[in-house]
Amino acid sequence: MTGDHLPIEASGLTKRYGDVTAVRDLTFTVRPGAVTGFLGPNGAGKTTTLRMLTGLVTPTSGTATIGGQPYGRLAQPSRTVGAVFDGNAFHPGHTARDHLGLYAAMAGCPDSRVAELLDLLGLAHAADRRTRGFSTGMRQRLSLATALLGDPRVLLLDEPSNGLDPEGMSWLRGLLRRLADEGRTVLVSSHVLHEVQQVVDDVVVIRRGELVAAGPWSRLTGPPTVLVTSPDADPLASALTAAAGSVEAAGPGRLRVRGLDAPRVADLAADHRLRIHELVTETTSLEQLFLDLTTDPAEAR
Structure with a gap:
């Protein structure tokens, strides 16, 4: 899908669980070619929103689309959207190579893509180690590798820097910048704001499930x-x-x-x-x- 520019659009997105409204009338756009920080306090509704974008949670009302289509209607979802929501979604007995090979087969990706991503994500040295022995940072890298298997044009990343050391943080910033510069749409939820500041172009800020600001973060802060x-x-x-x-x-x-x-x-x-x-x-x-x-x-x- 190289060359495709796929914005993420939420319109009036609302999710209620009984008497609790987790997300309320949320409207925003994430543009291609930019890294967008999705920010908010704990419990603000960020993870719920990301899951609605990928069809894992059904909205009570409103719409969430990627390139104008709901996730469930995408012809090749894994080749369109890569998502990282859980850094521990691995079988402890599988090696990194086993894990990626399994997901590559499900997505119809060639075996060569597994080796390519092990190298790109700095996991080639640990490719044949079982994931039960992986550090938190290595698990995060493997999650990112899984999300990138289909060479997606859209990335949804929930706290991708968890467990990364300073070198890993620097590597992640470079990766996100490179992916956005290729025209991909990158939405990153994170609490590590000093790291986010170094790479984001835009921000979407929510509080108690409601939008409080969206746009280029340099514009939101005003002139220096x-x-x-x-x-x-x-x-x-x-x-x-x-x-x-x-x-x-x-x-x-x-x-x-x-x-x-x-x-x-x-x-x-x-x-x-x-x-x-x-x-x-x-x-x-x-x-x-x-x-x-x-x-x-x-x-x-």
Whole structure:
């Protein structure tokens, strides 16, 4: 399916279990060619939503489609969507090669694909070890290999970084970036926000089953601010304000500037022969954005 661009679309997606509403009227789109972080506190409804996208859970109302089709109507699901929901879904007596060979046969994939993925996922050295002896990180790699068997254009990954060491985290970031750059649609649920920030293009944030924000995360955080330290803070503030910057005091000799980037601030200071001792661009972290969007002020108090 190389060349296909398959968006994920949820529209009015709702799931109720008796009196409990796990997901409520959820609408969002995940675009191809991007890594999208699916974020929310524990119990927000992320896993339920992912399972509705793959037909494992039936929505109470609303629709979930991949490339415009519900998962159950896809002609070749395993070649369209790869999903990782459980890093322990292995027979303990099977080797990694056995496990992948079984799933490859079910998906109609050639044996060569097994060897290719063992190498790609860094498992070639452990291919003939039984999975009962695998570490959590190795299980995560094997889960990813299973999801990639059909060379899918869409990936749904629930906490794929669990158990990975720093080297594994770096490897995962590179893999996700590479897959998205190939035009695939990548949706990743994770609580490791400092890692997610390094690779995601977009975010979908939910709380108590409801959407609170969606879009490019850099847009959601707003433009960066520039923190300036200068012994000439007062005349510098006047010059920056005249250039359409928004300026506020941030302490003795310090200014916080919005609407102008760091090079422009430096150029204005030079034009007016004003001294700058420090110039720092401040950006809102994904973690701070997440907390701002999902923390209930009353609960925080």
